[in-house]
Amino acid sequence: MPHDLVLETKDLSKHYGNTHALDGLSFGVARGSIFGFLGPNGAGKTTTFSILCGFVRPSGGEAWVLGQPVGRVRSLGARLSALPQDARFVPSRSVGDSLRYLAELGGLPRHRIADEVDRVLSVVGLKDADGVRGKALSHGMAKRFGLAQAFLGQPELVLLDEPTEGLDPRNAEQVRRVIRELAASATVVVSSHNLTEVQDLCDHAAILSKGKLVTTGSMEELTATDEQVVISLGPGSRDPRPALQGLAFIEDARWDEAGLRLRLDLRLSPKQSPEAAITEALRILIAQNATISTVRRGQALQERFLRVT
Amino acid sequence: MSDSLKQIWCIARFDLGTALRTKRALAATLLYGLIAMGTGGVLVWLEVKIRTYADTAEGLVRVAATADGWDGPSSLEEVIAFLLGGDKELAAHLLGIPLVVYGFFWVSLTFLPYLIAIVSHDMVNAELRNRSVRFSLLRTSRGAFLSGKVLAQLILLTAVTVISNLLLLAVAWVQLPAFDPGPALLYLGQYWIYTIVFSLCWIGLTALVSSLVESAGLALMLLFVALIGLSILSFHDDFGLLSPGAWKIGLWKPGLEALGSLAAFASFGAVFLAGAWGALRWRDL
Numbered sequence A: 001m002p003h004d005l006v007l008e009t010k011d012l013s014k015h016y017g018n019t020h021a022l023d024g025l026s027f028g029v030a031r032g033s034i035f036g037f038l039g040p041n042g043a044g045k046t047t048t049f050s051i052l053c054g055f056v057r058p059s060g061g062e063a064w065v066l067g068q069p070v071g072r073v074r075s076l077g078a079r080l081s082a083l084p085q086d087a088r089f090v091p092s093r094s095v096g097d098s099l100r101y102l103a104e105l106g107g108l109p110r111h112r113i114a115d116e117v118d119r120v121l122s123v124v125g126l127k128d129a130d131g132v133r134g135k136a137l138s139h140g141m142a143k144r145f146g147l148a149q150a151f152l153g154q155p156e157l158v159l160l161d162e163p164t165e166g167l168d169p170r171n172a173e174q175v176r177r178v179i180r181e182l183a184a185s186a187t188v189v190v191s192s193h194n195l196t197e198v199q200d201l202c203d204h205a206a207i208l209s210k211g212k213l214v215t216t217g218s219m220e221e222l223t224a225t226d227e228q229v230v231i232s233l234g235p236g237s238r239d240p241r242p243a244l245q246g247l248a249f250i251e252d253a254r255w256d257e258a259g260l261r262l263r264l265d266l267r268l269s270p271k272q273s274p275e276a277a278i279t280e281a282l283r284i285l286i287a288q289n290a291t292i293s294t295v296r297r298g299q300a301l302q303e304r305f306l307r308v309t
Numbered sequence B: 001m002s003d004s005l006k007q008i009w010c011i012a013r014f015d016l017g018t019a020l021r022t023k024r025a026l027a028a029t030l031l032y033g034l035i036a037m038g039t040g041g042v043l044v045w046l047e048v049k050i051r052t053y054a055d056t057a058e059g060l061v062r063v064a065a066t067a068d069g070w071d072g073p074s075s076l077e078e079v080i081a082f083l084l085g086g087d088k089e090l091a092a093h094l095l096g097i098p099l100v101v102y103g104f105f106w107v108s109l110t111f112l113p114y115l116i117a118i119v120s121h122d123m124v125n126a127e128l129r130n131r132s133v134r135f136s137l138l139r140t141s142r143g144a145f146l147s148g149k150v151l152a153q154l155i156l157l158t159a160v161t162v163i164s165n166l167l168l169l170a171v172a173w174v175q176l177p178a179f180d181p182g183p184a185l186l187y188l189g190q191y192w193i194y195t196i197v198f199s200l201c202w203i204g205l206t207a208l209v210s211s212l213v214e215s216a217g218l219a220l221m222l223l224f225v226a227l228i229g230l231s232i233l234s235f236h237d238d239f240g241l242l243s244p245g246a247w248k249i250g251l252w253k254p255g256l257e258a259l260g261s262l263a264a265f266a267s268f269g270a271v272f273l274a275g276a277w278g279a280l281r282w283r284d285l
Helices: A045-052 A070-079 A095-105 A110-123 A139-150 A169-182 A195-201 A219-223 A274-287 A301-308 B003-021 B024-066 B076-083 B088-095 B099-120 B125-129 B133-137 B142-175 B181-212 B216-233 B256-282
Strands: A005-016 A019-030 A034-038 A060-065 A080-083 A157-161 A187-191 A204-209 A212-218 A228-233 A250-256 A261-266 A292-297
Touching: A005 A045, A005 A187, A019 A045, A019 A060, A019 A187, A019 A204, A034 A045, A034 A195, A045 A060, A045 A070, A045 A157, A045 A187, A060 A070, A070 A080, A080 A139, A095 A110, A095 A139, A095 B003, A095 B133, A110 A139, A139 A157, A139 A169, A169 A187, A169 A195, A195 A301, A204 A219, A204 A301, A212 A219, A219 A301, A228 A274, A261 A274, A274 A292, B003 B024, B003 B142, B024 B099, B024 B142, B099 B142, B099 B181, B099 B216, B125 B133, B125 B216, B133 B142, B142 B181, B142 B256, B181 B216, B181 B256
Parallel strands: A019 A212, A034 A187, A034 A204, A080 A157, A157 A187
Antiparallel strands: A005 A019, A005 A060, A204 A212, A228 A261, A228 A292, A250 A261
């Protein structure tokens, strides 16, 4: 395992009878990154997390977490932290009790436990909910308390399985803010269905489908293409497509009236540079008195995701 | 204290706290305490009757012994030996112990495995079902997790049996005018230690079933089937010794035989616990 990788898998597989939840998965996560883990339902994201946390035994292949093989991840102690999907707090105990128990179990010194629990409860916006019992938690609260336990101590690697699923927009944004802050001192791996969120939050990502890795790379690499450009126009703009009809290199043009976004699919000849083509399109739009808000080359992660999965 | 021992103690304390909050500890204490007091009441009444009629009974036995053709017991000791399948040595040993003490011990050996099954059948699987075990196992090993759970049950049982034994002692002291609490306390202490080793065996079996089966109801049903099955097996001529039940009689006997039975129960407990650890170690959570 290279030193700059905090997590690596090689040909990792997991079979449940005839069902292949993971089928030869190989990828790595570099230290210090916020890594997105994407895939449709049943792609194998949760199974991968479960193997990396030591909850589930792989059927084949190898994986290392912070330099340790997955069979020995417990030796990492509090260096590894995670939000497991579907895990719930003990119903009859208050979440404060559970957090204090988990903090002590994780090796936090006793004199620091009360302050640390207060800190993580504040982080997830539940400072006044210390006494709420596990059985009384709504889905959103259970998720936030789950995040709170993942933020206990100072982990080096944090695995978050669907961290904002079921949260209202305000809480989801709060969690994203916390993840960004956490990334200052830890590597964070986030699995999510929310592609906009992953694109906004992560610097690297892997896309899974049917237990296999489809693609992985930096967010720029995943979304980069010379074949697409998205131009956002200023308020009051009308459909600019008639003005661009004469341009032979535009294969398709789609206009989003609500978002005032024009998406152009380009078909360039070998001699034609994308920069020249985009400049020419913009020149025509400006000549039509259109106001340009932003220009973005490449595709949205969502389009890449839909294309490869 | 090593990190693993600290974690085991941390898990046990959390589990004990949960048992107190869910009133499970209270229910177990009440149930076993009521058994102790009920048994104590009956045994005290019996002991009073026995003391009252002892001379008469022994006299009748002596009369019967002098009758022509009588080949039955000729003393109270032999009557007890007759009831114990002819074991005169054991009868002599028991005659020196207050009836209320060894009577309650018999009740404990009979009902404790079922009480443990009822109280502890979900010691592991409750956390497997709602997956809260994942929060713990991010921070500790499966072995420490299981050890903490077992330790909590053992502490709970220790507390319950101590309270029940003290209740029994109080009942006997109040109800029996000639009751001497000193020797009774010594015998109660000895049998209490036997009870804890005996219980370790059944806590091990309960941990094994609770680690194998996620459904609490199914685990309880399987435990009752196993307890009844092992009781039946203990009467088998060839394989009886493979059942813990076959070793119970040794706990009544003095000296090395009792130690042999204690070692057997401890061994059964160790085997069951090793099975529980294996089941938890190899399963996906």
